[in-house]
Amino acid sequence: MHLRPRNSDDKAAHWTRPSKFDRNLIVIGAGAAGLVSSYIAAATRAKVTLVEANRMGGDCLNFGCVPSKALIRSAKLAHQMRQASSYGLAPTTPEIRFADVMERVHRIIEEIAPHDSIERYTALGVEVVRGFAKLVDPWTVEIDQGGDGIRRLTTRAVIIATGAEPFIPPLPGLADIGYLTSDTMWDVLRQRPAPPRRLVVLGGGPIGCELAQSFARLGSAVTQIEMAPRLLLREDAEVSEIVRSALARDGIDVLTGHRALVCGTGTDGKWIETEHAGERRRLAFDDLIVAVGRSARLTGFGLEDLGIPVDRVVETNAYLQTRHPNILAAGDVAGPYQFTHTAGHQAWFATVNGLFGDIKRFKVDYSAIPWATFTDPEVARVGLSEAEAREKNIPYEVTRFDLNDLDRAIADSATHGFVKVLTVPGKDRILGATIVGVHAGDLVAEFVLAMKHGLGLNKILGTIHIYPTFVEANRQAAGIWRRAHVNPRLLAMLEWFHRWRRG
Structure with missing residues (x-):
């Protein structure tokens, strides 16, 4: 989360500020936030150095968004082959060539990698340095380049964009x-000829649900364990139930409300023991994926030595500045969201405030942050859910349109899901929108635009949407809202007018 930095009259009293600087900006971390920050700095002709100790592109390219979506697509095609009878075709059992699936995943990473490469950013005017960066004082960064030695650079501003890594729970064994x-x-898994035979996925958040469904569709016997009472706890209960039902249809044994107690090995191989309602259960497996969340990378960068508070994230103010205003943070390491698109969004504010903050600063804008979980069906949301509105005592109205009444969804045999919009009572101002269904991650963009620019449901209703498309569902929801808010006195007057016109 974003916290207000501690006030201090001597934030840099122990260090001497250089009279001149080697760089305008040094960015630590070449993930989404770091790449965007470097790009913006170079575009404004600032002298910028980007430091990365691991792979360019960060988690999204190498471990997260890109490989997972490639895996999801292969798994979905296998599922569609089994379900071909829904489209008047003969169903078939796909031959899962798992090694080829994994090679495709890595090939897609390699195809996208040039977008985030050293060569591209060097051509853009960014100096890219391989190594481990550490803040020595508020204006000096020490870079350990391994065999190439230690390098020190002074800079007017620093952006911490070190990302996050999987959280590993303290589970015995x-x-x-x-x-x-x-x-x-x-x-x-790239080295395996076949998917895991018996797979346990520990975690019921977006990552856990996406991976559980994908491996089940690729032939693994999957058990998903979640300590909370339902999956996707940040979404409304009805959304969680739809996803749970979809996973169950794919053969996944979904164990919500189960607390993992201990792991071990026995005659049947590896096992994990869980507790639910006072009863213990032992499950055998071949592989276990830990997907219980991600934690910010906070250590090893000298933040503590500079007195920069860190808890779950780097503590920043509304301008993404730490207690040293020239040191900023962006992306997963800053919170409060852990999405690639919010990392890029924060990067703009961090970079502009780092380079020009003594002239003009900008508060980071979280008014319309969308996200999606790429299960089948997809789940996407922007703004408030019903549960959040109730928790915050925010009055709201709900308008809902079910996809089983949408022509394109019927034609595609993809009628599972809905569009649900929360509005200010009596007004068309959007407080939030949740979409469940195919292409939900794409469809929500219209509501993001509307919320960002203050457009209400009447504007969506008055916009032409191509027929027949899934995005018509948004306009249909707006139409339902409009019909529910027609003035009855106006209708009575219109009825009288038409009667008078008939003579």
Whole structure:
């Protein structure tokens, strides 16, 4: 979360500010936030150095968004082959060539990698340095380049964009049995000729649900364990139930309300023991994926030595500045969201405030942050859910349109899902929108635009949408809202007018 930095009259009293600087900006981390920050700085002709110790592109390219969506697409095609009778075709059992699936995943990473490469950013005017960066004082960054030695650079501003990594719970026996994460699984499973035979996915958030469904569709016997009473806890209960039902249809044994107690090995191989309602259960498995969340990378960068508070994230103010105003943070390491698109969004504010903050500062805008979970069906949201509105005592109205009444969804045999919009009572101002269904991650963009620019449902209703498309569902929801808010006195007057016109 974003917190207000501690006030201090001597924030840099122990250090001497350089009279001149080697760089205008140094960015630590070449993930989404770091790349966007470097790009913007170079575009404004600032002298910028980007430091990365691992892979360019960060988690999204190498371990997260890109490989997972490639895997999801292969898994969905396998599922569609089994369900071909829904389209008047003969169903078939796909031959899962798992090694080829994983090679496709890595090939897609390689195809996208040039977008985030050293060569591209060097051509843009960014100096890219391989190494581990550490803040020595508020204006000096020390870079350990390994065999190339230690390098020190002074800079007017620094952006911490070090990202996050999978959180590993303190589960007894977990380290001994060997486990996978969304970071490690891609290289490990690349060596396998077949998917895991018995797979346990620990976690019921977006990552856990996406991976559980994908591996089930690729032939694994999947058990998903979630300590909370339902999956996707941030979404409304009805959304969680739809996703749970979809996973169950794919053969996944979804165990919500189950607390993992201990792992071990036995005659039947590896096992995990859970507790639910006072009863213990032991499950055998071949592989286990830990997907219980991600934690910010906070250590090793000198933040503590500079007195920069860190808890779950780097503590920043509304301008993404730390207690040293020239040191800023963006992306997963800053919170409060852990999405690639919010990392890029924050990067603009961090960069502009870092380079020009003594002239003009900008508060980061979180008014319309969307996200999606790419299960089948997809789940996408922007703004408030019903549960959040109730928790915050925010009055709201709900307008809902079910996809089973949408022509294109019927034609595509994809009628599972809905569009649900929360509005200010009596007004068309949008407080939030949740979409469940195919292409939900694409469809929500219209509501993001509307919320960002203050457009209400009447504007969506008055906009032409191509027929027949899924995005018509948004206009249909707006139409339902409009019909529910027609003035009855006006209708009575119109009825009288038409009667008078008939003579």
